[in-house]
Amino acid sequence: MKLAIVGAGTIGRGWAALGVAHGWDVTLFDTDARTLEAAVDETGRRARALVQLGRADAAQVELGLARLGRGRSLLHACGQADWVVEAVGEDLHLKQRVFENLDQLARPDAILSSSSSSLPITEISSRCRSQTRCVVTHPLNPPELIPLIEIVPGKFTAPETVERVRDWLRQLDRIPIALKREVPGNVVGRIAAAVWRECIDLVLTGVVDVDEIDRAVSLGPGLGWAAGGPHLTYHLGAGDRGVGAFIQQLMQAFETWWGSLAQWTKLEPEQVRALTSQIERAYGDKIEALHASRDRRLAAILHALESSRRA
Numbered sequence: 001m002k003l004a005i006v007g008a009g010t011i012g013r014g015w016a017a018l019g020v021a022h023g024w025d026v027t028l029f030d031t032d033a034r035t036l037e038a039a040v041d042e043t044g045r046r047a048r049a050l051v052q053l054g055r056a057d058a059a060q061v062e063l064g065l066a067r068l069g070r071g072r073s074l075l076h077a078c079g080q081a082d083w084v085v086e087a088v089g090e091d092l093h094l095k096q097r098v099f100e101n102l103d104q105l106a107r108p109d110a111i112l113s114s115s116s117s118s119l120p121i122t123e124i125s126s127r128c129r130s131q132t133r134c135v136v137t138h139p140l141n142p143p144e145l146i147p148l149i150e151i152v153p154g155k156f157t158a159p160e161t162v163e164r165v166r167d168w169l170r171q172l173d174r175i176p177i178a179l180k181r182e183v184p185g186n187v188v189g190r191i192a193a194a195v196w197r198e199c200i201d202l203v204l205t206g207v208v209d210v211d212e213i214d215r216a217v218s219l220g221p222g223l224g225w226a227a228g229g230p231h232l233t234y235h236l237g238a239g240d241r242g243v244g245a246f247i248q249q250l251m252q253a254f255e256t257w258w259g260s261l262a263q264w265t266k267l268e269p270e271q272v273r274a275l276t277s278q279i280e281r282a283y284g285d286k287i288e289a290l291h292a293s294r295d296r297r298l299a300a301i302l303h304a305l306e307s308s309r310r311a
């Protein structure tokens with residue numbers, strides 16, 4: 001399987017580490033030569049870290065790393081690929097340009113997917129002759145660890161395109177969900193934005209500190225949601241009487257809370273400064289160590305979920 005990744009930043013490196021960990025033939029491309037070199041190194045580190053975390057097989061990783069290539073040009077990177085994943089910055093005009101070029105340079109049967117968190121593929125691919133092979137495959141960060149991928153078809157995406165990427169994503173041990181239509185932020189971004197706004201509001205209005213709201217989310221709804229999403233959680237929330245009883249009991253309370261939730265859509269610069277300084281005060285500047293311990297917890301949670309599914 002030949003995978004080309006265009007844009008070797010945070011997300012491109014994650015896609016590359018994932019492909020490498022499955023022994024795929026991966027080529028990374030970036031317009032910035034130094035970024036590309038750094039990305040190849042980091043891809044190796046991230047793929048080997050997956051072995052340490054029990055998420056990849058050492059022999060497969062070494063096979064993938066031996067195959068990992070640097071694209072000397074967009075054509076060199078993508079001309080032979082079965083699947084091209086775009087991971088350039090979140091800028092519609094930039095992505096449109098990249099897709100227009102990919103449409104001309106990639107094999108006619110190659111699939112072109114965008115990692116975009118919020119831009120519709122219908123717009124991103126608007127300058128392509130073949131929009132049927134274009135689709136969003138939206139990962140979560142870090143893509144090599146979090147298995148969920150949102151597949152978002154545009155107005156012109158062919159159903160076979162969705163099925164082909166779904167199949168490849170499963171081969172990469174991902175858990176894809178396919179949206180029925182485009183919505184801003186896809187599904188995951190909308191949920192994250194809704195919860196984050198309320199968390200920010202609770203911090204900035206002095207109800208709770210950053211570390212405690214993070215703990216409240218991780219060990220409260222986050223832990224429950226890891227075991228079963230909100231609807232299953234509430235279906236089980238009224239003993240054996242099911243979701244109908246839960247709604248009867250608690251809908252009024254939820255309606256009162258919904259009426260008092262934060263509604264703003266913009267943060268003022270001084271609020272951004274206050275939030276940033278509170279987060280930095282809570283966690284300090286040891287970003288690398290924080291990454292490593294977060295990844296260890298993610299791997300442990302995934303392992304526990306997989307073991308419980310097998311039991």
Ligand SMILES: NC(=O)c1ccc[n+]([C@@H]2O[C@H](COP(=O)([O-])OP(=O)(O)OC[C@H]3O[C@@H](n4cnc5c(N)ncnc54)[C@H](O)[C@@H]3O)[C@@H](O)[C@H]2O)c1
Nearest residue numbers: 007008009010011030031087088089090115116117139141
């Ligand atoms: N960072 C996240 O948490 C996250 C999560 C999910 C999805 N995404 C999405 O993934 C995409 C990439 O995000 P990121 O955070 O990795 O960005 P980033 O800024 O870290 O990386 C983007 C890379 O693209 C390169 N680039 C720019 N123009 C290019 C071109 N024409 N050809 C090739 N390379 C080019 C840049 O040099 C840079 O290295 C965005 O669409 C974003 O919405 C990001």
